[in-house]
Amino acid sequence: MRIPRRTARRTVATAAALAVVLPLSACGGASGGGGGADASGKVEGSITFQTWNLRANFKPYFTGLIAEFEKKHPGTEVKWVDQPAEGYADKLSADAAGGTLPDVVNVSPDLLAPLAKAGLALDLDQAAAKYEKEYLPGAWAGHRIPGLEGTYAFPWYLNTGPLFYNKRLFEEAGLDAEKPPTTYDELFEQSLRIAGKSKGRIATLASIPTIEDFGRYGVPLMNEEGTAFTFNDAKGVELLTRYKELYDAKALDPQALTATPESSGKKFLTQAVAMNPGSALDLEKFRKQAPALYENIGITEQISNTGKDNMYVMGVMVNARTEHTPAAVAFAHFVTDAPRQMEFAKQVAIFPSTAGSLDDPYFTKEDGTDATRVRIAAAESLKTAVNYTPVLMSEQMKTELRNAVARALQGKESPKEALDNAVKACNRLLKQS
Template structure:
């Protein structure tokens, strides 16, 4: 099961208005600057592709900050998405990065290692209690002490399942699986009852699945991956059983979010991640499916769902540390996160915000149904994706998983090879 595909599907619908990975950095330093001085001076704030759709929100936010702190001036820089990671690298090397920047955990990691991100545990620890623990930990780096960005917006989502397909297989449609053991047992029963015609899942396991299964993903020092440990082999072996029984869709090896969604839409797959936008599509294009839609939490054997977290980082070499820290906190405080969450389908990372009626009170709409289900899971969710795991490493894992499912390698051999490849890439980074 691949919750990340659900998140990708959700993000795709928002991509033109709110990208779910943005980046930035400081330009060097120890990460222990003093933020206790007077909040004043001119700072720069960088976002990624937000100006076209959210200019009034951010200009209002900046004006409010400047009014609260007379003598401050915030220059907002909004960059296009294309080539942005390369630009960040170039700016980091050239010392030209802004004072405050939106970051994703994977992009802040190398910057923090290079001393380019301010350690908030040293300079802004008084704000830690304002955020969800899992969100605050989202920008911590294995092998390093400290936290290198304020948590900003979060994303996650529940699973959709087809109640009628569960009922046809003799399963209780009101009790979908919530743990991997339940998932495996019910998936095999569903495949058997349908004689291999109905798969439960359309996606192969990703690093998030290994995390939610309880696999140790990296060593504590952050110097090597560990998902090939026995529990990881156990998970992949279970998926191999599903694949052989056709409980995992035969096309899962090459599935995309779109193709997996189509499988669910045509009722060839019983479970799939998605968003409120999908519910509207089901109602229009597949009314029979829509009438039988169930919404459940992510599959997890740890008791904690997966979250995707974005943050706001402070340049470790800013000349205006008090102002930069104050503004980064201002952007991400409870009031402003709630305001932003009501403009686009994201979730605040601040403690207590998810108890707001906006995230708890039903109003009969599909959008609210999904929002409430997702918000509930975020209170204890964590970011399972290792911050040191690059897209290239994820591809290595995916290719190895595919070889194991096809029987070209044993699960143990496949994961050993994936860890070796990822460790080699880690040393090169």
């Protein structure tokens, strides 16, 4: 299943432009990596901090944060620039090519990868290794780039989402509504049961498997060097084969091939499917628009064979060529440390990446509200979650996989043929970048 809502994670153009421009303009060399410039000197100087579509809603938070940092470190000045969501990748590409990349930059892993490969991202494992223990292991690892040694951004905010399920539909199929599926074996078994009992009227799922599903199933997605995709191995073929069984039995909604997060949500709202990912905003919508559904809502963890949920992670990168490395590293750490992340998390529906923060009562103590129910469920899963989406996988590559899955479900290609073709296409695109 897909977690479609990435609260505070803006969807923008992919890093394709970066991947094309940077090898021609940067001087990082074939091995990439920004090295480990010395960050131990005096914290001083003027640096520029760039965020990604945050000024409109969070200007007081960031101006206060900057003022606090400058007071803590006399002799520093932080100039804050905020770029719109539209064209953010292009803006990074232009700055990288022109040598005007800010000192501290808000990035997602897919945008970070080409910058790190071009030698423009500072390797924190060398320059700031002392801070690693302050962050969740999965979040710190989320900014490692296949084929490179090192970690290239401080983890910032995280997001994920639990699954909603309709207890009534499970009960009508003779299943224990208090024991929803947590593994893919359980999911497939119970989905077929629900479809069979309802004579194909009720599907359990409304969307096709994505790369995150392959990851949670335990499929190796790329080789260790980051030079080739591998999700067409036997385990990947097994997953797609089992989804084909669901599709044929109408346990996967027939419209899943063209479904959007919105259409999948509507299917769940009208009780045509039994499970769907979502957020606290959805729960409030159910309460107002579908009280009968709301009364039967269950909240459970993501389906996973690995025991680890999927997380979406945002980061803060330090420009390897900054003239003020100590100040840039100190500020990037300051933005992402536990106190600042907790304060930010209470202003927007995101989660801190710092170790221990998710044990705060804000993420553990029920208060009877829907928002808190979902927040607690998501926070618990994030403690051990990982970012399954390969950082080198572009939107175009995801489309290749999506199309291959559709061909297999429709019987136009076997699961193995479809995944073999998808891997070939993705590896070709990988080489082009």
